[in-house]
Amino acid sequence: MRYGFAIDTKRCIGCHTCSTACRIENNLPNGVWWNRALTEGGPEMDTPAGEFPDVTMTYLTVACQHCDNPACVKVCPVGATYKDPETGVVRQDYDKCIGCRMCMAACPYTGVRSFNWEEPQHTIDFAVGDADAAPHQKHVVEKCTMCWHRLAKGEEPMCVKTCLARARFWGDLDDPESEVATLVRERSYKQLLADEGTKPSVYYLV
Amino acid sequence: MTELNNVAVADDDFNPAAAPKAREAAGAKAAAWGGKGLTAAIAVSGAIAVIGIALWVVQLSGGMVQTAMRNLDSWGLYITNFMFFVGLSAGGLIISSVPKAFGIKGFGGISKVAVWSSIAATVCAIAFVVVDLGQPLRLWELFAYSNLGSPLMWDIIVLGTYLILSCVYLWATLQNERGKVSNTALRVISVVALVCAVLVHSVTAWIFGLQQGREMWHTALLAPWFVSSALVCGTALVAIVVVALRKAGYLELDQAYVVKLAKLLGAFVVVDLYFFGCDLLTEAFPAAGGMAVVDMLVSGPLAPFFWVEIIGCVACAVVCFTPSLRRPGLIVAASALAIAAIFCKRVQLLVGGFQLPTLDLPGPVTSMTVTGWEAGVAGAYEGMVYWPTMIEWGITLGVIGLGAFILLAGLKFLPLRPQD
Amino acid sequence: MSGNTLTRRSFLKTTGVAAGATCLGAGSLGVLRAYADDQDEKPGAGEQLFNCNCRSNCMGSCRLLAHVRDGKLVKLSPGGYEEPGYTGCCLKGLSYVERIYSPTRIQYPMRRVDGTERGAGQWERVTWDEAIAEIAQKIQETVDQYGPKAVAFDAASGNYGYINGVYGLFPRLAACLGAIKTAACYDYAAGHGIDRVLGTGDWQYCNEPNSVLDSSMVVVWGTNPVFTHPHSWRWIQWAKEKGTKVVTIDPIKSATAHRSDEYIRVNPGHDGYLALAMANYVIENDLVDDAFIADRSNAAFLVRQDTKRHLSTANWPAESAQAYADAVAAAKEKYAAQGPTAVAAAVAAIPIDYYVWDNATGSIVLLDDAADPAMEGSFATPDGIALDTSYSLLKDQLAQYSVAEAARLTGLTEDFIVEFTERFAAEDAVSVNITYGLDHYLNGYHNTWAIAILMALTGNLAKPGAGFTGVFTTRWSPETLGLWVTKEYKGLNATIPFGLMPEIVATQSLNGKPFPMKTMISYCANPASNLGGQREFLDRLLPNLDYYVVIDMEMTDSAQHADMVLPATSWYEVEDIRAGYNNPYTIFQEKAIEPLYESKPDSEIAYLLGRALGFEASFPEGDDINTWGAILFSNAASKAKGLTLERFRQEKVIQTTGTPGESFITGMTSPFTTEKGRVRLYTDNPKPRLDYGQDLSDRVDGEHLVYYRDPEECGVDSPLAEKYPLVYLQEHSRFRVHTQWGRVPLLRELDPEPLAKVNGKDAAARGVTTGDLVEVYNDRGHCVVKCLVDESIAPGVVSIPKGWQRDQFIEGGYQEMSQPGMDPYPSAASFYDARVNFRKWEA
Structure with missing residues (x-):
């Protein structure tokens, strides 16, 4: 199995609902976003490229790309970051992480990995989201887990579930009948930093 | 020439006949050296080291959020200094072991001091990695769960080996002076040490150079370049140390050999500049993606560091190659410039790796994202994406204090002086 | 801060577009793809689920499931509707968790x-x-x-x-x-204008959101659903994937405009004129949907020149008029005790019938008795009351609205207006998404009234895929009045705006x-x-x-x-x-937590x-x-x-409204409640939305036929334009509903502070750029904010997103400069009808 995403950039409206769902589902600390809606256009969020009225703007939602050839897995000195052989999910073992941040230096997708620079702070004094989501530790690196705690229950990642534009598709890329595999086969797509050779498992349908 | 009679270097270290006399002299000289000044310096550096440790505890308990490092610029002053001190240590050892390995006369007397400075620098380098770790108590995992495919793991192994090897080398040198280790054995160890020194800095380079995600780092040239930079600052450090020690009366060294050091330094600087030039040309020529790196260095946020390095190196080379300028004072100044230049180079590399994001699309920015986050993504990259906070300076000083402590204590208590 | 110092390498590197087989959107997977796996979230260990819903004014009203653990609400997830296309929730609804447990929440009196x-x-x-x-x-x-x-x-x-x-x-x-x-x-102006034509009152003018799947064209007119009602946008996007053309008309290139097939840029405040000029063009060039006009409109209804009212059984002939008057008096007497609303309802229930000129007999007959009603012409009753048909009056009225003037006011070219009108008229079914934006001007209801007339003339009403969309409201209501009226009822005046x-x-x-x-x-x-x-x-x-x-x-x-x-x-x-x-x-809301x-x-x-x-x-x-x-x-x-x-x-x-699997169409699924169920080309009895005793006697005569009115301040001819050259919009953002969600911590991370969004040219002219503090001001007030150069904003426009509260500004507040005035007919807030200027701010 090789779980991956197909994200339809024609449907995505950059609304941050997926990011917010992830934030709450995983009880992320203040200031931490594992998934971000990035604007492909002007120099600031929600601004377009060009000069009015000839302007263009689309959105890319970016989280860990769960690469097939992940740069991070290669460099982690203690193997805290590893690719699950059964599912292809790139996982993070918080207990093993020594906080050296080598993975953050190696990952070409700047911003998908976050380090807990302090004791995780929350505005709410109890854990929100799923009770099975891994608790957070200070001074370790974290990133999108592909909602591993949900996969374990046979459910899809929260970002996919909550996308109000129905732009996110997820499933087994190795299964030719799956939705994602079909979309990747039938639609034009692009991938982020494709010539870095990391073989990301996220396909942006264009 | 009476001076020369008192100095062990007058006898080639490899002259067996001189050995017994030298041993006696070495034994006599093994007694502690240095007066109140050195003791005070040891105490001060020790105190600084202790303050550094205290600050490190503060960093760990209050969180590394107290540093300026954030998600988009996740390494900073500590790793910069790690690179720098690995360079210093590798360089020092190379200076020490090359003459032994190749039988070059004239440097034998300073080799123990050089090795000891190198050991002190290695300890600093390792300390910088440790203070940068989020979970230092999990250090043992590096040996329990080692991922042997990771360049960082290679570096841990090589650095560890190198530290041990440096100590062995020093011990072997001392034993050789006492006749307990043969010259051949010492020569072998010195070759191994030399190889290890080169390896250490190459592996350190590979931590950066093998990462395809960062334009500025991903070049095959990085390993040889790190070695040449190491040679520059290592040589410069040794030059400063020996001139200072000579002034203090710790050892005697003929100016000719200092001049030799200076010429070596000049040569290394030229090689380093050559490598820099190659890299700049390669980045600039296609006038494509690499131009961002060149612009960043030449006229962008890292320009001050770039120009200090270039000008410093050129000035240093000029002093080293101009006979009339090769006076001790100027040589020390030139060496200091070279060290500063190489430090600037480390800053360029470390900060430069983060200054050019691979994914520069604007998105949500929080206080955890990047150092200057209030200015938004674009604003954060306007100037240097990273500048250290006070606690980082404090801990850095503490580590340097530790290194100074080790160096000075060694000078006081260890038989590092050249044999008589 | 100047420009963008970031590398563009990432762009080069992301354009590794792999060619796949061409695909018509999600056609191969079914447009109405069920959300997720079509199932609601299951409760986790120790969790209880409660059925809930979002209740703000956001055009969503999503069903949500509240996950409660140990008496605390830990998560919200979208709850499924029978029609899965309606299922969804947005970042606001999901982050309500932080509103419940916010440290800023008021805890005690x-x-x-x-x-x-x-x-x-x-x-x-x-x-x-x-x-x-x-x-x-x-x-x-x-x-x-x-x-x-x-x-x-x-x-x-x-x-x-x-x-x-x-x-x-x-x-x-x-x-x-x-x-x-x-x-x-x-938001009342939109409905008021449309009510002149459709009789749909304040809120009941829209078709069900899924109706756009049957539209050949969707015109998003002056509103921004991508930001403000993404659940409506979802349907429009699916329609687009099926081949529907999506056009956005807006003064700025909104996020919706970016996702549309076509963006039409207009100057703010003159959309009504554009619609009137289009309507006139349609008439003058024989593009009218004659069948619709004949069968579904009051084109043939005769209008008395003396009273400007329809000739009806309520006023002619004399006996009929008397009978009507008697019935009205009786109703008033009978229901007086129950209050004015009951009286009004009773009076409205008295049947009235309307007269037309029957070409077949050459006489005035009731509509239902006419074999061949005259659409146009002037006539007279036997007793000499001069009459015109409603359609003739409308045509005469529209004749003054020219394409040339529309071009001047809107900034479009004449050729484009002509071409667009022809396309519009030729479409099979056009949906106009109208809520909200166009109405936020003092001529707001004039804008929507004009568009409604245009829709009527082109037959884009009361059929599948045609009509207005955007705020589809329930057609069933509970007995809310009953909740308010008890034995101690003294009176309830609800007419003061x-x-x-x-x-x-x-x-x-x-x-x-x-x-x-x-x-x-x-x-x-x-x-x-x-x-x-x-x-x-x-x-x-x-x-x-x-x-x-x-x-x-x-x-x-x-x-x-x-x-x-x-x-x-x-x-x-x-x-x-x-x-x-x-x-x-x-939706029933269960109580999830104490x-x-x-x-x-x-x-x-x-x-x-x-x-x-x-x-x-x-x-x-x-x-x-x-x-x-x-x-x-x-x-x-x-x-x-x-x-x-x-x-x-x-x-x-x-x-509670409509039928599963179908699409509720106003005027088709339910009849228009207008005179004889006909859409009004001429409005017989234009009344203000609220009667608070205002004197409209000098305006009534002018309110029967659609007309153009300049906006109060923001128009191109405004005398204020010299002093305040920029029109002041307050776009609604996706992060708030008005001021709700304004203090949610995680949303503040995404949207940290108010910004004045301006075009690069206007910023450069004032020596400011992104990140500089600017003062935005007019005679009514000011605020100090950070500037954002945003090229989706047209030159001549400033937009400060709505919903920031005063303590979130450096000085003043964005709402100070907006338009407080209202037209006494709709009594509707007209925020955008305002002009401002801005300058660099020195502390």
Whole structure:
């Protein structure tokens, strides 16, 4: 199995609902976003490229790309970051992480990995989201887990579930009948930093 | 020439006949050296080291959020200094072991001091990695769960080996002076040490150079370049140390050999500049993606560091190659410039790796994202994406204090002086 | 900060587009792809799920499941609807968790410390008993001294639950007192203009959102669903994937415009003229849908030249007129005791029939008796009353609206207007998404009225895929009036628009006559933030109001300026019922968690106050949702659908409008309630939305036929343009609904501060760029904000996203500069009809 995403950039409206769902589902600390809606256009969020009225703007939602050839897995000195052989999910073992941040230096997708620079702070004094989501530790690196705690229950990642534009598709890329595999086969797509050779498992349908 | 009679270097270290006399002299000289000044310096550096440790505890308990490092610029002053001190240590050892390995006369007397400075620098380098770790108590995992495919793991192994090897080398040198280790054995160890020194800095380079995600780092040239930079600052450090020690009366060294050091330094600087030039040309020529790196260095946020390095190196080379300028004072100044230049180079590399994001699309920015986050993504990259906070300076000083402590204590208590 | 110093390498590197087989959108997977796996979330270990829904004014009304662990709400997830296309939730709804447990939440009743200024932030805690006693006392004092109409209950759009929302139980208290319930003014212009044609009242003009799947073209006219109602946008996107053309008309290139097939840029405020010129072009070039005009419009209805009213059985011939007058008198007498609304309803129920000229017989007959009604022409009754057909009058009226002038006003070229009109008229079915934006001007209703006429002439009404979309409202209503009328009913005046309150309170008069107004209670409302021309509220209303109570969850601008603040419960702490809009369902809200701190539901607060004011009979102990539910579902409409509280408890969600699998089309699924069910090319009896005694005698004659009116301030010919060259829009963002969600921490991370969005040329001309502080100002006020150069904003426009509160600005507030004025017909807020300038701000 090789779980991956197909994200339809024609449907995505950059609304941050997926990011917010992830934030709450995983009880992320203040200031931490594992998934971000990035604007492909002007120099600031929600601004377009060009000069009015000839302007263009689309959105890319970016989280860990769960690469097939992940740069991070290669460099982690203690193997805290590893690719699950059964599912292809790139996982993070918080207990093993020594906080050296080598993975953050190696990952070409700047911003998908976050380090807990302090004791995780929350505005709410109890854990929100799923009770099975891994608790957070200070001074370790974290990133999108592909909602591993949900996969374990046979459910899809929260970002996919909550996308109000129905732009996110997820499933087994190795299964030719799956939705994602079909979309990747039938639609034009692009991938982020494709010539870095990391073989990301996220396909942006264009 | 009476001076020369008192100095062990007058006898080639490899002259067996001189050995017994030298041993006696070495034994006599093994007694502690240095007066109140050195003791005070040891105490001060020790105190600084202790303050550094205290600050490190503060960093760990209050969180590394107290540093300026954030998600988009996740390494900073500590790793910069790690690179720098690995360079210093590798360089020092190379200076020490090359003459032994190749039988070059004239440097034998300073080799123990050089090795000891190198050991002190290695300890600093390792300390910088440790203070940068989020979970230092999990250090043992590096040996329990080692991922042997990771360049960082290679570096841990090589650095560890190198530290041990440096100590062995020093011990072997001392034993050789006492006749307990043969010259051949010492020569072998010195070759191994030399190889290890080169390896250490190459592996350190590979931590950066093998990462395809960062334009500025991903070049095959990085390993040889790190070695040449190491040679520059290592040589410069040794030059400063020996001139200072000579002034203090710790050892005697003929100016000719200092001049030799200076010429070596000049040569290394030229090689380093050559490598820099190659890299700049390669980045600039296609006038494509690499131009961002060149612009960043030449006229962008890292320009001050770039120009200090270039000008410093050129000035240093000029002093080293101009006979009339090769006076001790100027040589020390030139060496200091070279060290500063190489430090600037480390800053360029470390900060430069983060200054050019691979994914520069604007998105949500929080206080955890990047150092200057209030200015938004674009604003954060306007100037240097990273500048250290006070606690980082404090801990850095503490580590340097530790290194100074080790160096000075060694000078006081260890038989590092050249044999008589 | 100048420009973008970042590398563009990432762009080069991402364009590794792999060619796949061409694909027509998601066609291969089915457009109406079910959300997720079409199943709701299952409860996790130790979790209980509750059926809930979002109740703000966001065009969503999504069903949500509340996940509760150990008595705490830990998560919200989208709850499925039978039609999975309606299932969804947005970042706001999901982050409501942070609103419930926010540290900024009001925890207990607070009184402004005596002697301190309103807004100074000096509060002292009081008990509920103290608070209720004090409020009751103040109300009673006001009633005793000035009469009950000096007390106003103010609600806007904060919560649409039937029990604890804007329709809730405070009007019952107001009715017992005989006090005023102010009428909200937000968004009414759109409906008012469309009502002139469709008779759909304030809110019932839209088709069901899924109807766009049957449209050949969707015109998003002056609104931005990608930001503000993404659940509607989802349907439009699916239509687009199926081949529907999507066009956005907007002064700025909104996020929606970016996703449309075509973007038409117009100057703000003149869309009405464009629609009128298009309508005229359609007529002059024989592009009219003649069948629609003949069969579905009142084209043939005769209009009396003397009274400007239709010739009808109510006024001709004499006997018929007399009979009608008698019937009206009888109705008034019979229903007088039940109040003016009942009287009006009874009068409206008296049947009237309308006359046309029958070409077949050459005489005036009733519509149903005509074999060949004349669409055009002038005629006369046998007794000499001169008549014209409605269609002739409309044609004459439209003749003055030229493409050339439309081009001048809007900035489009004449060729384009012609080409677009021809395309528009040739389309099979056009949906116009109209809510909201166009209406936010003093000529707002003129804009939508004109578009409605254009739709009628092109036959884009009352058929699949045609008509208006955007705020599809329930066609079923419970007995809300019943909730308000008890035996102690004294009177309920609900006709005073809130927008007039600053003037009324400042002058203590209305329409030139004394009108004491002393005490106000705001619930589900934040008028200090949301009323246009904020200084009116702060400088004219507040200082002249004796006592101000605000009931809310957060310290909004209004709460901060109150004398007494009462903590309200969140949506998840009560049971309630909400009829959705933009979906056809009504949802039961289960109580997921206990009220936090000392907060109380609005209904309970109303009851406490009611009893404290002596109305125990109307607010008896023991009343609860069972009592109120029984009332709500007691009307004929509810009985016809078999709706009861029990049934809602069981089924959680019931479709209360339309039919599953179909699309509700206004005028097709339900008939127009106009004269003979015909759309009005001529409006027989134009009435203001609210009758608060305003004198419209000099305007009535001009309100029968659609016409163009310049915007008050923002138009291209405005004399203010020289001093204030930029039109001031306040776009609605995806991060807030008005001021709700304004303090949610995680949303603040995404959207940290207010910004003045300006075009690069305007910024450069003033020597500012992104990140600089600017002062945006006009004669009404100012604010200081960070500037953002945004090339989706046209030159000549400034946009500060709506919903920031005063303490979130460096100085002033964005609402100071907006337009406070209203047209007395729709009494609708006209925020965008404003001009400003901006300059670099030095501290």
